[in-house]
Amino acid sequence: MVPFIIRRLIGMVAVLFGVSVLVFIVFILLPGGDPAERMAGKNPTPQNIVNIREKWGFDRPFYVQYVKMMQKAGTGLLPGPHGEYDILRSFDTRQDVVHEIKKGIPATFSLCIGAGIIWLVFGILVGVFSAVKAGRWSDRLITTFALIGVSMPVFWLGLVLRYFLAEKPAHPRFPDGGYVPLTTDPAEWALHLILPWFCLSVLFIGFYGRVLRSNMLDTMNEDYVRTARAKGLRSNQILMRHVLRNSLIPIVSLFGLDFAAVLGGGAILTETVFDLKGVGWYAAQSVGGLDLPPIMGVTLYGSFFIVLFSALVDFFYAYLDPRIRPT
Amino acid sequence: MAERLLDVKGLKVRFATEDGIVHAVDGVDFELDRGDVLGIVGESGSGKSVTAMTLLGLTRDKNTRFEGEVIYKGQNLLDLPESRLRDVRGNEIAMIFQDPMTSLNPVYTVGDQIVEAIVTHEQATKREAKRRAAELLRQVGIPNPQQRVDDYPHQFSGGMRQRAMIAMALSCNPDVLIADEPTTALDVTIQAQILELLDRLREDFDSAVILITHDLGVVAEVANDIIVMYAGRVVEHGPKRQLFYDPQHPYTWGLLGSIPRLDRPKPKKLHSIEGMPPSLINLPSGCKFRPRCPHAFDKCEEEPELKNRVEDREHLDRCWLSVDDKRRLRDTTIAGEARVA
Numbered sequence: 001m002v003p004f005i006i007r008r009l010i011g012m013v014a015v016l017f018g019v020s021v022l023v024f025i026v027f028i029l030l031p032g033g034d035p036a037e038r039m040a041g042k043n044p045t046p047q048n049i050v051n052i053r054e055k056w057g058f059d060r061p062f063y064v065q066y067v068k069m070m071q072k073a074g075t076g077l078l079p080g081p082h083g084e085y086d087i088l089r090s091f092d093t094r095q096d097v098v099h100e101i102k103k104g105i106p107a108t109f110s111l112c113i114g115a116g117i118i119w120l121v122f123g124i125l126v127g128v129f130s131a132v133k134a135g136r137w138s139d140r141l142i143t144t145f146a147l148i149g150v151s152m153p154v155f156w157l158g159l160v161l162r163y164f165l166a167e168k169p170a171h172p173r174f175p176d177g178g179y180v181p182l183t184t185d186p187a188e189w190a191l192h193l194i195l196p197w198f199c200l201s202v203l204f205i206g207f208y209g210r211v212l213r214s215n216m217l218d219t220m221n222e223d224y225v226r227t228a229r230a231k232g233l234r235s236n237q238i239l240m241r242h243v244l245r246n247s248l249i250p251i252v253s254l255f256g257l258d259f260a261a262v263l264g265g266g267a268i269l270t271e272t273v274f275d276l277k278g279v280g281w282y283a284a285q286s287v288g289g290l291d292l293p294p295i296m297g298v299t300l301y302g303s304f305f306i307v308l309f310s311a312l313v314d315f316f317y318a319y320l321d322p323r324i325r326p327t
Numbered sequence: 328m329a330e331r332l333l334d335v336k337g338l339k340v341r342f343a344t345e346d347g348i349v350h351a352v353d354g355v356d357f358e359l360d361r362g363d364v365l366g367i368v369g370e371s372g373s374g375k376s377v378t379a380m381t382l383l384g385l386t387r388d389k390n391t392r393f394e395g396e397v398i399y400k401g402q403n404l405l406d407l408p409e410s411r412l413r414d415v416r417g418n419e420i421a422m423i424f425q426d427p428m429t430s431l432n433p434v435y436t437v438g439d440q441i442v443e444a445i446v447t448h449e450q451a452t453k454r455e456a457k458r459r460a461a462e463l464l465r466q467v468g469i470p471n472p473q474q475r476v477d478d479y480p481h482q483f484s485g486g487m488r489q490r491a492m493i494a495m496a497l498s499c500n501p502d503v504l505i506a507d508e509p510t511t512a513l514d515v516t517i518q519a520q521i522l523e524l525l526d527r528l529r530e531d532f533d534s535a536v537i538l539i540t541h542d543l544g545v546v547a548e549v550a551n552d553i554i555v556m557y558a559g560r561v562v563e564h565g566p567k568r569q570l571f572y573d574p575q576h577p578y579t580w581g582l583l584g585s586i587p588r589l590d591r592p593k594p595k596k597l598h599s600i601e602g603m604p605p606s607l608i609n610l611p612s613g614c615k616f617r618p619r620c621p622h623a624f625d626k627c628e629e630e631p632e633l634k635n636r637v638e639d640r641e642h643l644d645r646c647w648l649s650v651d652d653k654r655r656l657r658d659t660t661i662a663g664e665a666r667v668a
């Protein structure tokens with residue numbers, strides 16, 4: 001157990017290092033990425049640019065800049081007041097990046113945890129139902145819906161939902177985008193999130209339903225399911241205890257990584273379409289402005305969740321499948 | 328006279344598939360008494376496994392059609408609704424399968440899977456069932472059963488898993504134990520142990536065993552009655568001694584000839600039955616073995632019925648050759664010297 005955690009922590013540091021170096025290098029190589037020229041605004045004098053370079057340290061070697069940036073990102077996570085030059089600031093807006101990400105977390109977490117629960121529950125229901133009814137018209141119907149769900153792009157579905165349910169009606173049932181903190185008004189919080197939850201889950205429900213259906217159909221042909229029938233178990237006991245239990249194992253790893261990705265700011269489209277101002281929205285803003293510090297911040301934040309959840313997945317996997325438990 | 332447990336009459340099983348109707352089992356009759364060990368022998372696709380699975384209703388499907396009767400304790404299992412049949416499965420008729428590596432669910436302990444069988448059919452607490460599971464594991468020869476009952480299947484060797492399967496099958500004291508190729512996936516040394524175990528437990532539990540195999544050597548050890556199946560039919564049925572010392576059907580001769588033997592001169596090459604088993608969708612007319620039979624003649628274009636043709640009244644076969652011809656031809660056939668014309 002302890003060696004597992006230590007191994008994972010070392011791995012996490014390595015991944016975060018690799019990812020940050022990669023982002024940094026890509027940024028240096030990117031044309032039009034010189035932050036000094038962008039910060040100097042329109043029609044700058046050459047002296048202006050030189051001054052900016054000097055002040056922000058853009059004239060230093062790239063590895064010095066990298067280390068400095070990482071230091072700032074690190075201190076931003078520590079509690080307490082920080083000196084003016086210890087803060088990782090956006091090149092464009094001069095805002096504190098760590099602070100901005102923290103500000104986006106409640107919206108992102110509200111969106112993703114709610115959507116995650118919805119898509120997991122409904123994905124499993126769809127998968128089980130269509131596997132049990134495999135080949136019948138109800139399976140075909142639900143399979144068609146699942147395919148439609150998988151095929152609808154979030155930006156399109158989100159805009160359509162928002163337009164027809166929140167903007168167009170004279171007395172709309174849903175608010176037109178935005179986020180209300182849970183602590184401010186739980187009812188409004190939920191009301192504001194229903195459409196985004198739906199929008200984000202639809203794709204995953206369709207996908208998980210398809211994966212689980214085919215897993216279950218494979219598992220139904222396993223010899224141990226035949227053994228369970230020969231033992232005289234009821235068909236729903238066989239379905240729950242032997243078929244579903246074994247078919248869920250791959251779903252766990254899928255869910256862990258997908259959930260980590262949206263939690264880590266991957267729900268960019270949903271957050272942007274519904275003005276949720278979460279981490280994904282922040283990432284979209286920063287990418288549009290080629291603003292390195294926020295991009296770096298969001299990337300590290302996202303990578304952290306990916307690494308954390310892949311460790312959790314491994315852990316949970318061993319719980320679900322005794323064959324891979326260390327002995 | 329021992330108690331009659333199973334009476335199978337005119338059993339036919341057909342599967343509707345996209346390619347046509349598969350006549351998997353086409354007329355199987357046998358009786359099974361308490362204490363019997365019935366061996367069912369045949370190649371892959373001869374219908375032996377389908378016969379066994381049908382006894383438990385495991386082949387039930389909307390594309391499957393059944394004919395005939397499977398009488399167990401006065402009721403026809405083929406007509407029994409699924410809910411009633413469940414009470415028979417694992418409780419009165421239990422089954423073990425070919426591959427012990429895949430027949431146990433990898434995510435539950437061996438003990439849990441035995442407990443599951445017990446609590447399905449009996450009013451027993453989990454604790455009581457688990458105590459019995461450990462006792463069953465002891466009876467099938469698993470060392471340290473108290474500890475091993477909490478092991479997962481992957482912590483067991485192949486032979487141990489098959490012992491665990493047997494323990495599970497015996498957990499509710501079934502009247503009939505169906506063993507479908509129970510030793511095929513195991514080492515030869517383990518095979519003998521498992522067969523011996525089956526035979527000993529049959530006595531201890533006072534049940535009957537149906538042993539399905541493609542290996543005449545396996546039934547030779549334990550069976551007292553043997554059925555040879557070909558293309559979904561019984562082609563020969565008789566007591567073990569009769570079948571081994573006075574085999575009547577050319578297919579049986581072929582099977583006997585394909586066993587390597589140490590007590591005979593070493594042949595240049597191990598004999599095999601020429602050709603392939605027929606498609607069960609387009610069966611040949613007449614005797615189904617005719618295309619592969621070295622002794623086929625005009626009369627074989629009509630299918631012979633399964634009946635007694637020799638002195639022993641219990642010995643039945645499905646071949647037109649006269650008994651004298653059979654006794655004259657079979658030794659050379661078993662030795663692999665006869666060829667299909």
